[in-house]
Amino acid sequence: xxxxxxxxxxxxxxxxxxxxxxxxxxxxxxxxxxxxxxxxxxxxxxxxxxxxxxxxxxxxxxxxxxxxxxxxxxxxxxxxxxxxxxxxxxxxxxxxxxxxxxxxxxxxxxxxxxxxxxxxxxxxxxxxxxxxxxxxxxxxxxxxxxxxxxxxxxxxxxxxxxxxxxxxxxxxxxxxxxxxxxxxxxxxxxxxxxxxxxxxxxxxxxxxxxxxxxxxxxxxxxxxxxxxxxxxxxxxxxxxxxxxxxxxxxxxxxxxxxxxxxxxxxxxxxxxxxxxxxxxxxxxxxxxxxxxxxxxxxxxxxxxxxxxxxxxxxxxxxxxxxxxxxxxxxxxxxxxxxxxxxxxxxxxxxxxxxxxxxxxxxxxxxxxxxxx
Ligand code: IPM
Ligand code: MG
Numbered sequence: 001x002x003x004x005x006x007x008x009x010x011x012x013x014x015x016x017x018x019x020x021x022x023x024x025x026x027x028x029x030x031x032x033x034x035x036x037x038x039x040x041x042x043x044x045x046x047x048x049x050x051x052x053x054x055x056x057x058x059x060x061x062x063x064x065x066x067x068x069x070x071x072x073x074x075x076x077x078x079x080x081x082x083x084x085x086x087x088x089x090x091x092x093x094x095x096x097x098x099x100x101x102x103x104x105x106x107x108x109x110x111x112x113x114x115x116x117x118x119x120x121x122x123x124x125x126x127x128x129x130x131x132x133x134x135x136x137x138x139x140x141x142x143x144x145x146x147x148x149x150x151x152x153x154x155x156x157x158x159x160x161x162x163x164x165x166x167x168x169x170x171x172x173x174x175x176x177x178x179x180x181x182x183x184x185x186x187x188x189x190x191x192x193x194x195x196x197x198x199x200x201x202x203x204x205x206x207x208x209x210x211x212x213x214x215x216x217x218x219x220x221x222x223x224x225x226x227x228x229x230x231x232x233x234x235x236x237x238x239x240x241x242x243x244x245x246x247x248x249x250x251x252x253x254x255x256x257x258x259x260x261x262x263x264x265x266x267x268x269x270x271x272x273x274x275x276x277x278x279x280x281x282x283x284x285x286x287x288x289x290x291x292x293x294x295x296x297x298x299x300x301x302x303x304x305x306x307x308x309x310x311x312x313x314x315x316x317x318x319x320x321x322x323x324x325x326x327x328x329x330x331x332x333x334x335x336x337x338x339x340x341x342x343x344x345x346x347x348x349x350x351x352x353x354x355x356x357x358x359x360x361x362x363x364x365x366x367x368x369x370x371x372x
Contacts, residue, residue, distance in 0.1 A: 001305065002035045006066035008059065008096075010044040011089060012279025013289035013339075014072025020291035020343025021070060021298045024317075027350035028302065028310045039066070043096065044089035044279075045076035054092025060099055064270065068301050069100070071274035072294070077281050089279075098138050101267035104169045105137040105244065106176075106300070107276055109231070109251035109261065114322045118256025118331055121228065126254050131234035132180070133251065134173040135244025137265055139165045140195070142241045161195045161240065166202040172266075173238040174210040183235035185216045187223045187243055199240065220247070227251060248276055257330045259290025262297035264304060271304050273297040287338035290328040292318055295346055317349035 007022065009015035025036050041059035048054050054074075063069045074089045096102075111119070111129045119126055144158030177184040186203050188196035200217060207215040218226065220243045226233065227247060231254050239247065252258040261276040275293030283289045295318055302311035321327060326345045329335045337345075 001307065002037070003068065003305065004037045004039070004066045005301075006062045006069045007038050007040040008043045008063070008069060009040065009072040010074045010279065011046055011076050012073050012281040012284045014044075014074065014279055016285070016287070016289050016339050017275065017291040017294035018070060018072040020339060020346070021294045023343050023347040024295050024298050024314055024350055025070075027347040028298075028307075028314065031313065031351050032307070032310050034307075034310075043071075043092045044074035045079065047092060048079075048087055048089060052087075054087060054089050055095045055099075059092075060096065063096060063100060063272075067271075068304065069096075069270070069272040070297070070301065071272055073275065073277065073279040075279040075281070094142060096272070097265060098143065100270035100272065101138065102265035102270060102272055103136060103138045103165065103267050104172045105133075105135040105263055105265045107133040107135060107244070107248045107251070107261060107263045109133065109248075109254055111255055112260070112319070112322050114319070115256045115260075115331065119254055120256075121254060125229070126231060129231040129234075129254050131231065131251075132176060132236050133244055133248050134169060134176065134236060134238045135248060136161075136165065136169050136240050137244075138241075138267075140241035159193070159195050159240075159242075161198055163198065163202050166199055167206055170203045170206045170238060173236050174206060174213055177213045177236040178210060181235040182212050183214050183216070184210075185218050185223070185234055185237050187218050187220050187237055187239040187247065189220050189243075190217070191219060195240070203238065223247060224250060227254070252276065257290060258293070259328065259330050260292050260296070262293050262295075262300055264297070264300040266304065271301070273301045273304075287340055288329055289339050290330050291339050291343050291346075292321075292327075295343070313350050314346070317346045320349050321345050 009018045029036050041062045043059050044054055047056055074093045076089055079085045079088045109131050111126050116123045139161050141157050141159040144160045146157050148155045188199050190196040190200045227250050252261045258277045263276050265272045274297055299311040299314040326337050327335055
């Protein structure tokens with residue numbers, strides 16, 4: 001298969017983790033005989049510094065023309081700490097999501113058995129957790145009208161949803177539930193918010209076309225508690241933009257590190273793949289950032305194009321690195337491996353897929369750091 005992939009490394013650790021994903025895609029090319037054509041563009045704080053805007057036209061054009069976008073991370077503390085800033089890196093990502101029509105954000109939360117001890121939650125609570133969050137990504141309070149009064153003392157952000165915006169992601173979520181364990185939980189705040197009541201009405205109606213899927217409703221405050229108390233109860237969670245933003249970070253705690261969670265953002269014409277973590281500026285250039293979330297977003301990219309065997313090879317290589325302890329320090333405090341080495345190891349195991357033994361495993365088992 002030929003694919004044009006737009007690379008948007010962005011800010012902070014974005015370029016470092018994205019470089020590992022590219023290695024993995026190159027390993028997939030080599031092993032499975034595909035051709036991936038990469039083109040890179042700036043987005044976020046780096047784009048503001050270089051071009052004066054977080055999403056330059058050339059970047060948007062490249063993304064629109066590409067088959068898929070692979071995104072690193074966005075954000076810089078110099079903007080976070082300045083509430084007066086008129087341009088912000090995050091605006092680049094939000095505009096990109098809107099312009100590409102990426103209304104469905106898919107965030108799988110799964111516990112890797114080899115990492116169960118890493119979670120701050122008890123193993124008996126989290127073992128077997130496997131749910132996917134369907135977060136609406138181009139509507140709601142993120143994109144509603146914003147207002148600040150003249151003397152800067154009163155502000156508002158409007159949360160608006162239309163039936164159409166709800167129904168298109170609802171269908172995606174119901175279909176996903178049908179292919180999983182037939183359960184969908186709509187997370188909302190229908191006891192307070194009018195927009196949530198519209199979500200309930202539309203989702204309930206659509207649910208009638210998916211009789212095999214059990215539809216449950218949960219208020220977001222309760223959901224925040226249930227995700228920690230009993231995460232195994234969830235299969236597919238469907239929710240609006242901001243609730244999804246919040247509970248997906250919460251979900252990442254279950255797996256022990258936010259550095260493990262990947263996401264796909266899809267619309268009718270475009271698709272973008274990115275880790276759910278941010279730009280982690282403190283770790284920039286230190287070779288300690290966990291590249292696994294970014295690499296797993298490559299697996300989601302491959303699945304999006306029906307390349308299931310290839311995606312499996314990536315996932316198996318990731319599993320192997322976790323089992324062998326070839327991981328960054330967020331997962332193993334005294335780990336001797338950096339971002340690059342983890343990326344090299346995973347990529348190398350994609351190539352060697354099918355072989356149980358890899359030349360460097362002997363060194364790893366002996367605790368030597370030379371893995372390549
Ligand atoms: C995410 C991020 C973004 C969001 C930020 C960077 C704008 O937190 O993808 O979850 O809030 O959607
Ligand atoms: Mg977020």
